[in-house]
Amino acid sequence: MRDDPAGTIAAKADELTVLWPALAAALERDNGAPGPPSGPAVCSAGVVNADVLHAVMTLQREIPAARDKACDLIREPRQPRPVLTCLTALPRLAGRLHALGHTGAENRIARDMARWTVLAKSALGLRVPDRPIGRRCPLCADAPILVTVGAEGFLRPAGKGVAVEWQHSGCIRCPGCEASWTVSQWPHLGRLLESSPSSPTPRRSPC
Numbered sequence: 001m002r003d004d005p006a007g008t009i010a011a012k013a014d015e016l017t018v019l020w021p022a023l024a025a026a027l028e029r030d031n032g033a034p035g036p037p038s039g040p041a042v043c044s045a046g047v048v049n050a051d052v053l054h055a056v057m058t059l060q061r062e063i064p065a066a067r068d069k070a071c072d073l074i075r076e077p078r079q080p081r082p083v084l085t086c087l088t089a090l091p092r093l094a095g096r097l098h099a100l101g102h103t104g105a106e107n108r109i110a111r112d113m114a115r116w117t118v119l120a121k122s123a124l125g126l127r128v129p130d131r132p133i134g135r136r137c138p139l140c141a142d143a144p145i146l147v148t149v150g151a152e153g154f155l156r157p158a159g160k161g162v163a164v165e166w167q168h169s170g171c172i173r174c175p176g177c178e179a180s181w182t183v184s185q186w187p188h189l190g191r192l193l194e195s196s197p198s199s200p201t202p203r204r205s206p207c
């Protein structure tokens, strides 16, 4: 994400354009009509209505605000627009910000996109939480606890609806410096942990 904000923004915008209607459908269904679920069958694990509502309200507020801020920075006129329109405009606006040297603002959009995706997926039951592994990062000064990255569901078009495709990252990640190690790199991580004085096994994870 740090290395390629444009790639992150484009990929997350694509995902969010699918997640946003799924959130709306989940909210509608939770609120009520009797009969079989009309929305995508992504919520069989049990949606907490409050989580969906929180995600909808956050995205509804923050996505247009991010678009407005980007328009202001590049001095582009703006009109109120629906969430999806603002969302699809963000990759282009981020590209303009980059071209004009506002890389801080571009990175902020990338971070927000990633955060919105996590929020939407968590609300829809599409994200298994990361799990702490009880060892500290060998690369960080403040050495946070390393985590295994939880599985993530992706919505794919299937027939008239959508289907969930689960992906297991098989990654260990540091929430501090964002360093990550895939399964094939675990032996290397093991050697790093053995030789690192800053990674004693803590008695209890603070998470």
Ligand SMILES: [Zn+2]
Pocket: 137, 138, 139, 140, 143, 144, 174, 175, 176, 177, 178, 179
């Ligand atoms: Zn780290």
